[in-house]
Amino acid sequence: MLPPFAPDIFSEDSGRVTLLGGECTACGALSFPYQEICSHDGKPVKRRALGSRGRIYSYTVIHVRPPFGLPSPYVIGAVALAEVPLRVVMLLDWARLAATEIGSSVVLAAGDIGADLSGAPCRRPFFTPDEAAR
Amino acid sequence: MMHVGVAGIGLTPFGRFPDRSLIDLGASAVRAALVDAEIPTDAIGAAYVANALGGILFGDTTIGQPLLRRAGITGIPVVNVENACTSGSTALWLAWSAVAAGQVETALVIGAEKMCVPQMGLINSGRSEIDTQLGLVAPASFAMRAMRHMHVFGTTARQMASVVVKSRQAGALNPGALFRRVETIEGVLAAPMIATPLTRSQCCPNADGAAAIILTARRGGRSIGVDTVVLTSGRYINDADMARWDTDKRTAALAYEKAGIGAAEIQVVECHDAFSIGEILHCESLGLCPEGEGGRLAESGATALGGSIPVNPSGGLLSRGHPIAATSVAQICELVAQLRGEAGPRQVERARVGLAQCMGGDLAGDTKSCTVAVLSN
Numbered sequence: 001m002l003p004p005f006a007p008d009i010f011s012e013d014s015g016r017v018t019l020l021g022g023e024c025t026a027c028g029a030l031s032f033p034y035q036e037i038c039s040h041d042g043k044p045v046k047r048r049a050l051g052s053r054g055r056i057y058s059y060t061v062i063h064v065r066p067p068f069g070l071p072s073p074y075v076i077g078a079v080a081l082a083e084v085p086l087r088v089v090m091l092l093d094w095a096r097l098a099a100t101e102i103g104s105s106v107v108l109a110a111g112d113i114g115a116d117l118s119g120a121p122c123r124r125p126f127f128t129p130d131e132a133a134r
Numbered sequence: 135m136m137h138v139g140v141a142g143i144g145l146t147p148f149g150r151f152p153d154r155s156l157i158d159l160g161a162s163a164v165r166a167a168l169v170d171a172e173i174p175t176d177a178i179g180a181a182y183v184a185n186a187l188g189g190i191l192f193g194d195t196t197i198g199q200p201l202l203r204r205a206g207i208t209g210i211p212v213v214n215v216e217n218a219c220t221s222g223s224t225a226l227w228l229a230w231s232a233v234a235a236g237q238v239e240t241a242l243v244i245g246a247e248k249m250c251v252p253q254m255g256l257i258n259s260g261r262s263e264i265d266t267q268l269g270l271v272a273p274a275s276f277a278m279r280a281m282r283h284m285h286v287f288g289t290t291a292r293q294m295a296s297v298v299v300k301s302r303q304a305g306a307l308n309p310g311a312l313f314r315r316v317e318t319i320e321g322v323l324a325a326p327m328i329a330t331p332l333t334r335s336q337c338c339p340n341a342d343g344a345a346a347i348i349l350t351a352r353r354g355g356r357s358i359g360v361d362t363v364v365l366t367s368g369r370y371i372n373d374a375d376m377a378r379w380d381t382d383k384r385t386a387a388l389a390y391e392k393a394g395i396g397a398a399e400i401q402v403v404e405c406h407d408a409f410s411i412g413e414i415l416h417c418e419s420l421g422l423c424p425e426g427e428g429g430r431l432a433e434s435g436a437t438a439l440g441g442s443i444p445v446n447p448s449g450g451l452l453s454r455g456h457p458i459a460a461t462s463v464a465q466i467c468e469l470v471a472q473l474r475g476e477a478g479p480r481q482v483e484r485a486r487v488g489l490a491q492c493m494g495g496d497l498a499g500d501t502k503s504c505t506v507a508v509l510s511n
Contacts, residue, residue, distance in 0.1 A: 005267055030372065033264045039370055058285070058376055060277035061330040065255070068267060076269045078278055078376065078499060086372050089265050089499060102285045117262060124268065 002123045005068075005116045009033055010108065010125040011049070017108040017125055019050040019081070019088065030086040051083030052108040053130060059092055059100060069114035079106060079127055093128035105133035135234045139357035140509070141350045142171025143467040147310040148343035148455035150250040156188055156197060160246030161204035163344035163460075167242070168205075171348045172355075178348070179238030180211040182229045184221035184245040184459040191253055201246065211238075216459075218494030219406060221245060222345065223363070223462035223505035230363040230507075233349050240352070245464070246344035247457035254340060265496065273337055273409065275496045277329035280411035282376040284331065286426070289414065291331055293429030295322035297410040298335050298452055300438045300445075305453025307439075307480040312341050312455035336410035341455025345463035347470070358470045362392040363507040368500030377426075381504050382419035382493065389506035390421075395487065397421030400508075402472050402482040403443065404465035405491040407450040413437075416491055417445060420506075439480055447472065447480045462492040462505065473511040486511050 004010065011018045021032035026043035030050065038045050059077030066072050075092040077100075092100055093109070106127035113124040144166025146159050160183070168175060183198030198212040217224035222245030229241040260266055283289045299319055305311040317335060325333040349360065366385045374380055390396055397420060405420070407413035414428030422443050423431040431437060437445035448454050448468040451461055469488035471477045487510045495502030 006264060009264060032372075058278040058282040060274055060281060060332075061327070062269060062271065062274055062277075063327045063329065064271075064273070067255070067269065067271060070269050074269055076274050076278075080373075087499070089268060089270050091268055102281065117267070 002112050002121055005122040005124050010110060012110055016052065017110045018052050019108060019125065021048065021050045021086070022046060023048045030084055032086060032088045050086060051081055053082040054079040054106055054127065055082065056092070056100065056102055056104050056106060057087055058102060061097065071113070075100060077127065091124060091126035093126055096129050099129040105130040136236050136351040137353060138230050138233045138349055138351060138360045139353065140347050140360060140466065140470045141173065141240070141352070141355060141357050142167045142348040143470050144170055144346040145310060145464055145467045146344045148341040148457055148460070148464070149312050151342045152250070154342065156185065156192065156194060156246055156248040157201045157204050159248060159342060159344040160197070160201040160244055163246065163346035164202065164205035164207070164242065164244060167346040167348050173240070173348065175206050177240050178207055178210060178242050179240050180229070180232060181207065181242040181244065182213045182215055182225035184215040184225040184463070185247060186216050186218060186221045186458040187247060187249055191249065191251055197246070201244065217503050219408065219458055220462055220492045220494035220503040220505045221459035223490070223492045223507065224365055224503065226463065226466060226507065227363045227365040227505060229349050230360055233351050240348060240350040242346060242348055243463055244344065244346045245460040245462065247459045248342045249340045249457060250342050270496060272496070273329035273332060275499065276409040276411055277332050279376045279415060280331050283411060283414065286377040287429070289429035291323055292319055293433045294331070294336060294410040294414065295319045296433045297407065297413045298322045300432065301407065301450050301452040304439060304447050304480055305449030308449045308454060311449040311453050312339055313449070313453040332409055332411065338408045338451035338456040341457045343455065343457040343460045343464070345460045345467050347463060347466050356474055358473045359510050361508045361510055362389055364389045364392060364505065366504050367502060368497060370498040370500055372498070374500055376499065379415050379419050381501050382416060385504040385506050386420045386491070389508055393508040395508065399487050400443065400489045401485045402447060402469065402488040403445045403491070404448060404450065404468050404488070405445060406493045407446055407452050408456060410452070413445060413450070420489065420491060439482065444482045447477065447482055462490065465490040465492065466507065466509070469509045473509060
């Protein structure tokens with residue numbers, strides 16, 4: 001399997017893709033991506049999984065020259081995660097645009113998509129319509 | 135605190151100038167501002183020089199000193215400033231603070247950018263940021279705000295297009311604007327899609343250009359008062375509402391408080407209309423209309439020249455063009471021309487109080503930076 005585009009963003013375990021982030025040890029605020037110090041109170045943050053499911057809060061289809069060898073056009077969305085109170089910006093499934101709308105349920109997947117910062121092919125996570133929730 | 139006023143303004147046209155360097159453009163704006171202010175070069179006590187992309191596009195960093203040397207100014211404190219689209223207004227904030235504090239009597243603010251070159255790609259907010267690596271290029275965050283605004287408030291594609299039609303009408307009256315041809319709603323909507331729902335006409339064009347202003351504590355002459363300049367950054371709260379812009383509203387409220395006025399007293403606005411939806415959101419944040427009503431405000435004609443609250447009479451970023459660091463200095467140049475009554479065919483009648491708003495960069499679904507300045511005559 002190709003390496004991920006960046007470390008500690010997502011995990012893949014027998015087909016289940018999970019988003020990784022952090023939780024403040026003091027105030028409990030969640031963060032994605034993980035950062036060592038909480039933005040809200042400056043206290044230490046511990047690593048935690050953020051789940052795999054969410055709902056589309058907003059999205060857009062980008063038709064101009066994509067960065068990092070992403071598909072053209074590609075879709076990016078703000079997704080409100082289902083298992084924790086956090087919204088993240090993430091690629092959406094460009095092949096399932098017809099099923100993409102604000103409020104629809106999505107589940108995290110991963111694929112060989114584009115290149116990393118050094119130009120090497122890599123894996124990226126993306127949200128795809130959640131058939132189980134339909 | 136000292137009184138701070140604008141004694142002079144200087145502006146190059148905004149456009150595509152392959153034969154002119156960044157330094158050359160910036161020095162031209164400085165010379166024009168000195169002539170406009172009718173002061174000698176040795177009256178300048180400090181200079182704040184904004185440029186955002188010289189390092190990336192040309193490998194040229196710290197351009198302030200060579201730029202000023204070209205304009206005949208050496209030996210003074212020079213501060214080079216980068217803060218995305220608010221680079222210029224951040225330079226203004228620094229200069230205003232220095233003059234208000236009595237640190238210097240007269241200061242120069244310059245924004246210069248050259249970006250119409252083959253190596254220019256889409257603007258992003260930092261190549262190594264995770265959001266950027268997941269495809270969050272500059273139009274994407276505004277496009278997602280637009281989708282959300284349409285979903286929550288029922289804002290329509292035609293209302294967003296009306297921002298551009300109004301902008302082109304103003305641009306047609308500005309000899310320094312990049313786009314000077316009027317446009318129809320249908321034409322705006324038929325342009326190629328860039329980031330749904332924003333068509334190309336709803337995205338500001340790259341441009342080369344420079345702008346300069348001279349701030350001074352000396353009263354008199356044609357000086358226009360700068361009542362306040364505020365600079366903020368986002369709080370990066372994860373569930374921030376994308377249809378209502380907290381950082382924008384917070385910055386506007388702070389500026390109104392410091393200037394001791396309310397939205398109803400503003401007579402002319404220059405705002406960061408990098409995208410059609412941007413102007414709609416900023417009109418709401420500035421209190422020019424109720425929340426969610428920005429689209430209807432644009433469609434009503436209220437923000438056009440001759441309307442009840444003209445917004446971006448210069449043509450704004452959408453029609454004048456958006457040379458990143460020059461933009462928010464050019465906004466001040468436009469307001470000064472308006473408040474002097476020297477704006478020619480795009481003059482807002484009897485304008486005495488003007489407001490400039492700008493935003494820069496994306497971080498965690500919010501802006502990196504936001505500025506608001508209030509000027510009065």
